[in-house]
Amino acid sequence: MNAPASNAIDTVKLLIDGQWQGSQSAEWRDVLNPATQQVLARVPFATLAEVDAAVAAARRAFKTWRLTPLGARMRIMLKLQALIREHSPRIAKILSAEQGKTLADAEGDIFRGLEVVEHACSIGSLQMGEFAENVAGAVDTYTLHQPLGVCAGITPFNFPAMIPLWMFPMAIVSGNTFVLKPSEQDPLSTVELVKLALEAGVPAGVLNVVHGGKEVVDALCTHKDIKAMSFVGSTAVGTHVYNLAGQHGKRVQAMMGAKNHAVVLPDANRQQTLNALVGAGFGAAGQRCMATSVVVLVGAARQWLPDLKALAQNLKVNAGSEAGTDVGPLISARAKQRVLELIESGVREGATLELDGRDVVVPGFEQGNFIGPTLFSGVTTEMRIYTEEIFGPVLVVLEVDTLDQAIELINRNPYGNGTGLFTQSGAAARKFQSEIDVGQVGINIPIPVPVPFFSFTGSRGSRLGDLGPYGKQVLQFYTQTKTVTARWFDDDSVNDGVNTTINLR
Ligand code: NAD
Numbered sequence: 001m002n003a004p005a006s007n008a009i010d011t012v013k014l015l016i017d018g019q020w021q022g023s024q025s026a027e028w029r030d031v032l033n034p035a036t037q038q039v040l041a042r043v044p045f046a047t048l049a050e051v052d053a054a055v056a057a058a059r060r061a062f063k064t065w066r067l068t069p070l071g072a073r074m075r076i077m078l079k080l081q082a083l084i085r086e087h088s089p090r091i092a093k094i095l096s097a098e099q100g101k102t103l104a105d106a107e108g109d110i111f112r113g114l115e116v117v118e119h120a121c122s123i124g125s126l127q128m129g130e131f132a133e134n135v136a137g138a139v140d141t142y143t144l145h146q147p148l149g150v151c152a153g154i155t156p157f158n159f160p161a162m163i164p165l166w167m168f169p170m171a172i173v174s175g176n177t178f179v180l181k182p183s184e185q186d187p188l189s190t191v192e193l194v195k196l197a198l199e200a201g202v203p204a205g206v207l208n209v210v211h212g213g214k215e216v217v218d219a220l221c222t223h224k225d226i227k228a229m230s231f232v233g234s235t236a237v238g239t240h241v242y243n244l245a246g247q248h249g250k251r252v253q254a255m256m257g258a259k260n261h262a263v264v265l266p267d268a269n270r271q272q273t274l275n276a277l278v279g280a281g282f283g284a285a286g287q288r289c290m291a292t293s294v295v296v297l298v299g300a301a302r303q304w305l306p307d308l309k310a311l312a313q314n315l316k317v318n319a320g321s322e323a324g325t326d327v328g329p330l331i332s333a334r335a336k337q338r339v340l341e342l343i344e345s346g347v348r349e350g351a352t353l354e355l356d357g358r359d360v361v362v363p364g365f366e367q368g369n370f371i372g373p374t375l376f377s378g379v380t381t382e383m384r385i386y387t388e389e390i391f392g393p394v395l396v397v398l399e400v401d402t403l404d405q406a407i408e409l410i411n412r413n414p415y416g417n418g419t420g421l422f423t424q425s426g427a428a429a430r431k432f433q434s435e436i437d438v439g440q441v442g443i444n445i446p447i448p449v450p451v452p453f454f455s456f457t458g459s460r461g462s463r464l465g466d467l468g469p470y471g472k473q474v475l476q477f478y479t480q481t482k483t484v485t486a487r488w489f490d491d492d493s494v495n496d497g498v499n500t501t502i503n504l505r
Pocket of ligand 1: 234
């Protein structure tokens with residue numbers, strides 16, 4: 001931090017009014033490869049004047065972009081999806097290097113974002129309004145979905161492709177202009193996707209990029225010319241953004257932290273369930289907002305603990321670039337330190353450390369931020385490893401006697417991002433989906449992130465704002481519904497007399 005940009009290392013550019021430009025900032029941060037600590041680039045913390053310039057460019061561009069025909073906007077999205085497909089292997093390498101996830105998972109990150117771009121190509125039908133003829137004598141009522149103006153998006157480090165793609169394609173295809181603030185920890189792959197958007201034909205000023213941290217985010221939240229803010233990140237920051245932007249009159253959606261429980265009934269398919277728990281618990285080193293972080297073993301499923309441990313123990317910890325890697329490094333030394341402290345708190349508070357990943361050393365990558373799969377049993381709901389989002393490769397196991405107790409446990413937890421039930425019983429599954437107070441439910445599915453024609457519907461402590469990303473909800477988020485009630489006279493001699501009531505005749 002606070003180091004000037006060196007000439008030897010690439011600096012990340014801002015995108016303002018269609019031009020990639022260097023920042024005048026005095027404050028910079030290194031983008032590091034989390035497996036090696038190699039400096040990949042330096043990213044500026046943009047100045048307030050640069051943030052203003054980006055918003056001003058978006059405001060100017062809105063005047064013409066909002067009038068661009070739907071078909072023209074849609075064709076840009078069609079081009080963008082083709083370009084993302086073409087460049088996915090190249091961008092996945094950049095993503096894996098700056099974020100740490102495996103190449104296969106990096107391609108998955110891009111693919112789940114690509115699906116949203118495909119969805120944006122349906123803007124023709126998504127943007128259709130409603131029409132009712134003859135709601136009163138010769139009166140028709142219809143709705144328009146009109147773009148809001150300049151919108152902004154703030155994204156987290158863990159999905160540098162998918163989450164920016166949740167935001168800007170749907171915002172701009174709906175006729176808005178956009179200012180994106182990627183994570184300062186891994187902005188490089190996001191920038192590559194934005195370059196593709198320009199290549200696909202997004203006009204100057206319609207999509208702008210500024211980099212930075214709290215100061216830039218706060219400037220966006222309080223900017224008078226921004227109409228809507230999309231945020232994805234931690235609960236603490238999301239709550240701050242929601243409140244600040246809301247106080248400044250903006251529409252806000254904030255997708256935040258999580259503690260996702262997977263409930264295992266004894267009748268579940270044993271091997272499939274264990275595979276799912278281990279994949280969803282330790283994949284991406286547990287740095288997914290929908291990662292399984294708590295396993296609730298019900299009744300006789302308690303006996304599955306040794307098998308769970310054995311499977312987790314077999315995972316290969318290594319750099320994301322290496323073949324056969326299951327668990328890559330954490331994003332930063334700071335993140336690793338935080339996870340180590342939480343593991344220590346679990347030991348101190350009396351949980352049983354079944355599998356200890358603290359001392360893992362990866363030959364050839366000794367400087368990497370690695371923690372191996374870590375498994376706790378005997379966990380209670382008061383322990384920090386249960387109450388806090390760990391965001392690392394740590395799975396905590398609780399035990400209960402009945403499905404009712406499992407449901408009660410989950411409903412008492414403040415988070416509501418995702419949950420899963422593993423069972424072969426349709427009746428149990430139906431009861432679970434009906435009674436569980438969590439916005440996204442998987443039945444024998446470990447990470448139930450909905451495909452883009454549905455919306456991402458995390459709930460309670462995992463989300464603020466009524467409308468989620470993608471699906472139909474996001475169109476409502478990014479547009480103002482205008483309802484028009486119209487009457488046309490076809491005869492000058494019509495005279496209904498004065499109507500002093502509120503009723504239409
Ligand atoms: P983070 O909250 O630290 O950062 C998110 C964004 O906010 C970044 O762009 C960052 O620059 C900015 N920021 C950081 N500190 C800030 C501050 N004090 N004021 C204003 N802005 C600030 O989150 P992260 O560590 O990048 O991402 C991990 C978190 O994101 C986890 O909690 C995870 O659960 C959550 N997440 C949630 C979802 C979801 O859909 N619910 C999806 C992905 C990640």
